Amino acid sequence: MGVEIQLHVNGKQHHGTVEPRLLLVHYLRDVLGLTGTHIGCETSICGACTVLLDGKAVKSCTLLAVQASGSEITTIEGLASSQKGAGNGAAANGALHAVQEGFWEKHGLQCGYCTPGMILAAVDLLQRNKNPNEGQIRSALSGNLCRCTGYQHIIEAVQYAAKKMSARKPLKMSASAGRTP
Amino acid sequence: MTTRYIGKPLKRKEDPRLIQGISHYVDDLNLAGMHYAAFLRSPHAHANIRSVDLSKARHASGVVLALSGADIDGAIQPVPCAAQIPDMKSAARPVLARDRVRFVGEAVAVVVASDRYAARDALDLIEVDYEPLTPIVNPEKAIAKGATPLHAGHKDNVAFKWELEGGDLKAAFKSADKVIRQRLVNQRLIPVPIETRGVIADYQPGEGQLTVWSATQIPHLLRTQIASMLNFPETLVRVVAPEVGGGFGSKLNVYPEEALVAYLAIQLGKPVKWSESRRENFQATIHGRDQIDDVEVAVKRDGSILGLRCHVIADLGAYYQLLTPLIPTLTGLMMTGCYKIPAARMEITGVFTNKMATDAYRGAGRPEATYLIERVMDLVAAELKKDPVEVRRKNFPQPNDFPYATPTGLIYDSGDYEKALDMALKVADYKKLRQEQAKLRKEGRYMGIGVSTYVEICGMGPSSAMPAGGWESATVRVEPTGRVSVMTGSSPHGQGQETTFAQMGADVLGIDPSQFQVVHGDTSIVPYGIGTFGSRATAVGGTAVYKSLLKVKEKLAHIAAHLVGSDPERMVFADGKISAKESPKKSVAFGQAVSAAYVAKTLPADMEPGLEATTFFEPSNFTYPFGTHICVVEIDREIGDVKLVRYVAVDDCGNVLNPLLVEGQVQGGIVQSVGQALFEEAVYDEQGQLITGELMDYALPHASDLCWIETARTVTPTPVNPLGVKGVGEAGTIGATPALAGAVADALAPFGVHHVDMPFKREKIWQLMRKSSGRVQ
Amino acid sequence: MIPASFEYHAPKTLDEALRLVERHGDEAKLLAGGHSLLPLMKLRLAAPRYVIDIGHLRGMSYIREENGQIAIGALTTHSEIEHSELLAAKCPLLPQTAAQIGDVQVRNRGTIGGSLAHADPGGDYPAAILALDAEIIAANTSGTRTIPARDFFVDMLTTQLHPGEILTQIRIAPRPPQSGTAYEKLHQPASGFAIVGVAANVLLGNGRKAIERAAIGITGLAAKAFRAEAVERALNGKTISDKVIEDASRNAAQGVEPLSDLHASGEYRREMARVFTRRAIARAIEAARGVSRGGV
């Protein structure tokens, strides 16, 4: 028994009929072919499946596609170009988002598997807190596991992005922005 | 060669695709007509299988095939074990259990369906009638008298006994002022790469071609093994390791699913995919460590170590995987650590239990050895009331002692252990730390300082010492356009060879690193190779690349010299040009010389056209990186919580191709050690149930559990390879665990505690403090 | 991990949802954020025949003042509570507690109603809800009823909610002046659940020198969250001193059978209940003094 859904993913509208139990992560990966969102633990611990749902980081392995119907989703593939998800970190012309750039500059990844989720969790943080300190970054990323890097270069990557983003034209922040977690 | 790129912190070439989510791991690949496999796994640790009823599953919607062990009897050989130890008993893991299951998670049946949801649903329809048997979980009980053997035909559960002795041990213990004994437990760990395993197989009956994509560290060895297991022509098997999301040794193996999924694809004539669930990854992908060490050390009052004796009980689990029996023997080889200990003896008893097999997990046998010897050094210091730093210093071999031969038969290549120690002490300001500790103790706060000086065996290794070849291959091909393909057998999974090899190539050929494409992980493109593990990618794989680069360079020098009328010996490669030393005018563009090699009209006489070289590099020895780690913790008196306060790591991995990547490896390795020290433990209950079966119960270190890691380096090149590089993939993991253990023991010293087994979970520490709180000094 | 099949309903109104849960009784499960139910369904520990997704209902996510009380809609997410300025001013215990739930992603999605209705023994909110003497509003097709927090938690994963009822709102009286709150938690290192979590809510008297009234909610320790009445009795009316707090905290686990698992034995949990009760009380007193000095 299929259920009709419609989602706005990376700026594109998608309609379809899905089995209600289809997980959002499987919808993104298997139906839309957006395989940058990874599956790591399946119990909403590791955060590899993190996407932005209406601008907020969520774990797409613990969401049904039907639950996300009517929402806007940004995956790693759409981060750089999606203004909504990217906040003021997005660069023009499909270049890298400041957080992606930070991960590259600071060697914030090794095998790269946790990276898309880690980047999107960092984007969520930087939307709320323009200038997070080390402790705030560590705490904001505690829903994402990385087994390669030891996290230190990831923290430097986020700091790099924060600096870069605040140097750009400031974006109008939402009411809750600027609060620390 | 001018080193414009080598040694520089270049950004990685592999990152743009990874940070945009547009690269492909196994599960990201989709083939037309793909089917999905799912495995039914035993809930019992030990049971006879009376029957497997697949009839309902076979009729379920979407299901195209369902098989039990009986259905494939004889069609697929068991999982191979490459490690051979004299007199070891056989314990081959069948790809599907036939009559008996021996660990929770052992595959009993497989279902293939048109989508992954249908495959999963069908598993619930399979009925297996088990006759439960008493599981053997504790390795010491497993080898006690009267224990029932796990495997038919064995008289007990001892898989093998292995011994190693060097020096005059009797004399050492006879002349000792003190003998210190300790039992140490190195707990069982689960590797947990964030990407689980996954396999896709596709069979083209017309061509007879079988292609297998697998998240593996060893594509070529896997190809050979799949061919052998299926009795399929190796020439028609292609294995591809696409992006691999971490391995840490757990993907340095051959697994039942790799052969089975291939078998299913052949049977069905359809591509079949299997993606391991995290639960399966916990239960049925190799585990690490799991040793019980009984150690005795003979010391002089001045702190010098005379002899070391150790018996290790190694819990191997129920079956052998690729290297299972080999791992504890590495502990034996490394047991004397970075010290001049004249006599040593190691006895290892490998034991079968109803658990998943242990095998190579980051460090593989060497973290166990370093832990063992470093705990010993701390215990000696405590016993003799000496500073742990001084006891270590006392026993170091001196720089002029190298190459240094250990009583266990290794030859350490090069080292200056004191230099790394001194640097670490300076960075940490060790003296001040001790003062602070004394002050805090007076306030009732428990800070501990741990010091670990380590050496490790890396750059694995000469083939004589390896189970299946210790060399590595590389082909360098300069394409007609001047772009360079580097084919390496070191198939990376996060180590960054695409960048470091390009850096090296750029310096050798005097062109830009962007001109290089490092190709790996595809057996149809890359010449036969061994793989990435044992910190060998740069030392062995990199050397193979380097030698191939030199061969290509030499040929280019001849071509260029021929073109400009100079001597090949005098040609200099820089800035995209090949020029004669004596005159800048005698110069050709790199691309021009390359073109000449292919157009083949103006080549020197007797020169073959083309521009390609292959090297199979066989190292003459292992390499022996070393370093000093210093860790500071504070323990919450009320909760038992161990908080990391500072961490200083000074590592010496010889020459460095890319310091950014070295730093990343060190930091990641240390954090993996923090995991073992503070959180991680695979817990099987008395019935052999793995009760840490998901990440909800098996804690990995989070960003919020850590402190800032301060890293520094000394550089002592190895003479073993022309690059002088030693390897760094496991250094952090090997060096860090004892530093953490030392810090915790040091913090607890006022409670009369000198050793605690890992992991240092809060309740354990709390109990220790509570039990001895009357004795607080 | 893939959930078993189910029949899916996404009602558009609360009435419609109520009719659905009434019709399907205990064969139906409500889905809000999904962070309690979906993990169980993916593991196939739970396989409900009907899933009624109330996540799309409008107007059930809010934090507002109503008749002198603070009303929180059941679908309000942890992160909305964590960052609510209204709550920060009038009921800081809830944002403090919410901030310690799981991780950012979980807080962005999980809802207070879902979390309370699930009644996980390691859940964080129950401690705060108890310490705040909150009221829980449940609706069915014939109307609504108010359940005091104290009566709400019945047993492990079991609440006062009947089949056919939907938790719609949480009501809290605003914090009186001279009162202070704190939530202190020992988290399980893998899942982040509370091994012990203690919420303290104290009202000071006698020139801020004494505790007039204390309410202590404890989660994680036992099969259900509970009010530590013995601790409260030992505090009420007492002049504040370290000894009074310490002595009172010793009663934290009185009359309770502690849970025991891989991560903490019953004995350890009992001791940690004492430690974290003491810490929570001390911090709540500090907050009460700090806030009243601040003149709010």
Place this chain on the structure above:
Amino acid sequence: MKLAGTVTLPAPPSEVWSLLTDAPRLSRLLPGCEQLEPDGPDRYKAAVKFGIAAISGKYAGTLEFAEKKPPHSLILKLDGKGLPGFVKGEGRIELTPKGDTTEIAYTGEAHVGGLIASVGQRMLDAAARKIVQQFFDSAKAELESTKGAAAEPNSPVKAHRKGN
């Protein structure tokens, strides 16, 4: 997983004994017991729905009495399996008269395997305790409701009860 405790039931041992060993009546006490059919002497086939709230599963298995010493002691063996895993338990029950009532001392051990062992671990102990408590609560209620009346004679040894 070990369980032990004592409980007082409002009837003399002979009545308690007949309650505990009479399959149809017993089936009403076992939480979630949907079916209990004889399967040899002192042995029954059982279908049970166990669980708490959302977490529940169906188990099929056997219930066995052993070492019966009426009305003093017996051993109860349970063995069941279902999709969430398997349960195997053995409990010793001792009955001691206390005036008009009976004190029951029970000790038992249960082994749980499969999914529930590896993910339900943190809830298992409490769940088992809850099930035991429900069992004795039902026994109390049953004994109170039949107080004075003799146990029903020879009802067909087949009992059905719909879920819990």
